[in-house]
Every structure is written in structure tokens, then in C-alpha cells.
Amino acid sequence: MTETTRGNWTSNAGFVLAATGSAIGLGNLWKFPFITWENNGGAFVLVYLICIAAVGLPIMMAELLIGRRSQKSAVGALKEAAGPLWGIVGGWGVIAAFILLSYYTVIAGWSLYYFAKTVGWSIGGLPGGTSMGDVFNAQSGNPGLQLALSLGFSIGTIAVVYFGVQRGIERIARIFLPILFGILVLMLFSALGMSGSGEALTFIFRPNFGALEPKSILEALGHSFFTLSLGMGAMITYGSYIARNQSVVKASGMIVLLDTLIALVATVIMFSVIFSVAGMADEVGGSTVGMLFISLPQLFFSEVPFGSLLGPLFYVLVALAALTSTMSLLEVVTSYMIDERGLGRHKATFISGGAIFVFTIFAALSFTDTPFLSTLNIFGEGKDGWFSTADHFVSNWMLPTGGLFITLAAGWFMTRKATESELVDGTQPGWFRYGAWRVFIRFVAPAAVLAIIIAVILGRDFS
Numbered sequence: 001m002t003e004t005t006r007g008n009w010t011s012n013a014g015f016v017l018a019a020t021g022s023a024i025g026l027g028n029l030w031k032f033p034f035i036t037w038e039n040n041g042g043a044f045v046l047v048y049l050i051c052i053a054a055v056g057l058p059i060m061m062a063e064l065l066i067g068r069r070s071q072k073s074a075v076g077a078l079k080e081a082a083g084p085l086w087g088i089v090g091g092w093g094v095i096a097a098f099i100l101l102s103y104y105t106v107i108a109g110w111s112l113y114y115f116a117k118t119v120g121w122s123i124g125g126l127p128g129g130t131s132m133g134d135v136f137n138a139q140s141g142n143p144g145l146q147l148a149l150s151l152g153f154s155i156g157t158i159a160v161v162y163f164g165v166q167r168g169i170e171r172i173a174r175i176f177l178p179i180l181f182g183i184l185v186l187m188l189f190s191a192l193g194m195s196g197s198g199e200a201l202t203f204i205f206r207p208n209f210g211a212l213e214p215k216s217i218l219e220a221l222g223h224s225f226f227t228l229s230l231g232m233g234a235m236i237t238y239g240s241y242i243a244r245n246q247s248v249v250k251a252s253g254m255i256v257l258l259d260t261l262i263a264l265v266a267t268v269i270m271f272s273v274i275f276s277v278a279g280m281a282d283e284v285g286g287s288t289v290g291m292l293f294i295s296l297p298q299l300f301f302s303e304v305p306f307g308s309l310l311g312p313l314f315y316v317l318v319a320l321a322a323l324t325s326t327m328s329l330l331e332v333v334t335s336y337m338i339d340e341r342g343l344g345r346h347k348a349t350f351i352s353g354g355a356i357f358v359f360t361i362f363a364a365l366s367f368t369d370t371p372f373l374s375t376l377n378i379f380g381e382g383k384d385g386w387f388s389t390a391d392h393f394v395s396n397w398m399l400p401t402g403g404l405f406i407t408l409a410a411g412w413f414m415t416r417k418a419t420e421s422e423l424v425d426g427t428q429p430g431w432f433r434y435g436a437w438r439v440f441i442r443f444v445a446p447a448a449v450l451a452i453i454i455a456v457i458l459g460r461d462f463s
């Protein structure tokens with residue numbers, strides 16, 4: 001039976017944790033806070049939440065059902081679901097996973113550095129006059145260090161995927177996700193007690209539509225794909241390991257809810273610090289990309305009770321959150337090599353991981369003074385360097401276009417009977433209405449994605 005040779009999840013909880021682990025990652029802890037900052041909070045957050053509910057959730061269900069139905073990875077699954085030409089959409093996703101993983105690993109590597117650094121500070125104390133901005137720039141600008149960190153992280157990712165779905169991916173997710181939740185709750189309480197928490201909540205939750213630009217809407221949409229690991233076949237791949245008796249609907253609701261909650265919690269924590277510590281807002285303004293690595297260390301060493309213990313622990317958890325995402329990204333490429341190119345898992349893992357690392361080198365050097373890699377600029381203001389260019393292209397263009405085609409596949413090219421039999425099976429929860437899903441996947445989601453893409457292309461601001 002294909003299920004045993006390809007592997008599948010041992011239980012529903014194992015699958016939900018693995019998929020939630022894929023969704024929760026640097027997108028929640030690192031990226032969402034800084035783009036919320038750049039896009040002036042409130043209104044951006046609201047648009048983001050709308051995108052999650054109206055576009056993200058229906059597509060999550062679509063991807064998982066396509067995977068579960070075919071028990072194949074992205075390319076094969078889309079071919080089987082909607083027709084041979086749809087393999088191209090799967091291939092587009094595999095390429096997106098390839099590029100995304102190549103630069104994601106760089107930020108993941110930073111968490112390793114900050115783990116070591118915070119351990120050092122916990123033992124030796126924070127050296128006087130240390131500016132967290134300077135610490136950050138010194139590490140991100142050091143080429144040898146950047147290469148070493150990202151190589152280390154790549155090896156970790158390869159090691160997990162090497163062991164396959166149950167013994168690698170599911171096991172890691174089961175152990176680390178609960179720990180991550182616990183730590184975040186702890187940190188949320190200490191952040192809410194800080195003087196800046198009121199200002200932070202206002203910034204995040206009070207919409208000011210005057211501050212919203214069209215490109216912010218694209219960014220919100222792009223990020224809703226990014227944070228849920230959608231638009232590139234990752235959830236199709238994870239869905240392909242679901243057993244027939246596991247509910248796609250319940251799982252989707254859970255994954256989307258947890259992911260959104262964690263993103264908001266992380267943002268509240270971070271902004272509470274930024275607004276509490278004098279001068280921090282200015283320091284962050286210059287380097288929003290480094291927010292997670294500039295404002296939080298400050299919190300640990302000056303504000304949080306037991307911060308010198310929580311600090312290092314937190315960066316371990318950032319690393320783990322990143323790992324549960326990088327392993328899912330590598331799995332997209334690896335399972336493609338296994339299913340479509342006939343390679344064994346071990347060989348497929350090494351070849352994919354190795355090829356991706358070549359591009360990681362470019363991304364790792366983007367923050368150092370390397371000609372071209374640090375100066376390349378296609379998307380305009382604030383998007384300098386290979387890293388930002390790749391991120392902008394994947395998140396804001398590849399994922400929404402991939403997602404658009406997935407909605408078309410599920411809504412228009414699969415029969416009603418096919419999708420209904422996957423979603424409605426007596427295990428779906430009370431809030432689920434098949435007819436509503438169908439309206440969203442056929443009309444609402446594709447129209448929203450298309451409208452935003454067109455608006456941005458027509459707008460004079462092409463960034």
C-alpha cells in the first residue's frame with residue numbers, strides 16, 4: 001500500500017502538531033511583527049485577519065484535501081486532482097519552497113547565535129553600554145559567521161527530514177510545539193505588565209485606514225499565505241500523509257487558529273518592549289528586520305523576572321519553531337524528488353538539501369557588505385539585497401499566484417462530488433458548512449487574490 005511506503009502520520013494530533021509547526025515559524029515570531037511595524041499596525045492587522053479568514057482558511061482546507069485525496073506530493077496531487085497541466089502549479093510550489101528555504105535558513109541561523117549570546121550574558125552579565133542594535137549588526141554583517149550559522153541550521157533540517165515523516169517530522173513537532181506554547185504564554189504575561197503594553201495594544205489593534213497603502217494590502221495577503229504555509233503545496237504534501245479517517249476541516253480550523261494566535265501574541269510581546277524601553281522605538285525603526293533580535297534581548301536582561309533564564313530558552317524555541325518550518329519546506333522538495341523522480345528518501349534529502357544550501361550562501365551574505373548580494377534592488381525602497389528581493393518575490397508574488405491556481409483547481413476543476421466527499425464525512429465540526437466553503441473557494445478567495453494582484457500591477461507603486 002502506498003501509505004506505508006510513503007509514510008503517514010501516526011495520529012490526528014501528530015498531524016495537527018506537525019502542520020501547526022509548519023505554519024508557526026519565523027513568519028509569526030519574526031516577520032509578522034516587523035511588517036506590522038512597517039505598515040503602521042492597526043489597519044494592516046485587520047486586513048491581515050480578513051485575509052486569513054476569507055482566503056487562508058478555505059485554501060488550507062483545499063490543500064489538505066487535495067493531498068489527502070491523492071496521497072501524493074504537490075506535483076502528482078495537483079495532476080491527479082485537476083488534470084495533467086496542473087502539475088505546473090505543483091512545480092511552481094516546489095520552486096517556491098526551494099527559494100524560501102534557502103533564505104529562511106539564514107534567519108533561523110540567527111537564533112542559534114542569539115542562543116549562544118544570551119547564554120553568555122546570563123553567565124557573565126550584560127557588558128555595560130551594549131547596544132542591541134550594534135550587537136545585531138555585528139553578527140548579521142559577519143560573512144564567516146553567517147555562513148557557519150546557516151550551514152549548521154541546514155544540517156539540522158536535513159537530519160530531521162532524513163528520518164522521514166513519523167520518526168523525523170512528527171516526532172520533533174510533538175515534543176517541541178507544546179514547549180513553545182508554554183514559553184510564549186509566560187512571556188505574554190510579563191510583557192503585559194510592562195509600561196508600554198497599552199501603547200502596543202493600541203498600535204496593533206486600533207485601525208487607522210489613512211495609514212494603509214495598496215502595497216500594504218498585498219503584503220497582508222502575501223503574509224497570510226506565508227504564515228499558513230500556503231500557496232506552494234506544503235500543506236498538500238502534509239495532507240498526503242493524512243489517513244482517510246482524519247478530518248481535514250477540524251485540522252484546518254485548529255492550524256489557522258493557533259497560527260494566528262501565536263502571531264498576535266508574539267507581536268504584543270515585542271511591541272510592549274519597544275514602547276516600554278526608552279529609545280527602543282528609534283533603534284528598531286532603522287532595522288525592522290532585526291526586531292526579534294534587537295528588542296527582545298533587551299526585555300530579557302532588563303525587564304523580565306528570570307530573564308537570564310528565559311532569554312536563552314526563548315532563542316532555543318525560536319530555533320525550534322524555525323526547524324518545524326524548515327523541515328516542512330525541505331519535505332516539499334524532497335517528497336517531489338521521491339514521488340516524481342523516483343529517488344529514495346535518503347538520497348532525495350541530501351540532493352535537495354545540498355542544492356538549496358548553495359542559494360542559502362547568497363542569502364547569508366546579503367547582510368554583509370558583499371557587492372550585488374547586499375545591493376541588488378528590484379522591488380524598491382527598503383527591499384535591498386538578495387535576501388529581501390527573494391523574500392518579497394516569494395511571499396508577495398509566488399505564494400499568492402500559486403494560491404490562486406490552487407483555489408481554481410479545488411473550486412473549478414475538481415468536481416463537487418470529489419471535494420465534498422473529502423470534507424463532509426461525519427467528522428467535520430459544527431461550524432463547517434460545505435456550501436460556504438465552496439463559495440469561498442470558487443469566488444471569494446480567487447477574486448480577492450486576483451483583485452489585489454491586479455491592483456498592485458496597475459498601481460504606479462510596483463513595490
Ligand code: TRP
Nearest residue numbers: 023025026027227229234325328
Ligand atoms: N509558515 C512558515 C512561517 O510562518 C513559513 C512558510 C511558508 C513555510 N511556506 C511554508 C513553512 C511552507 C513550511 C512550509 O514561518
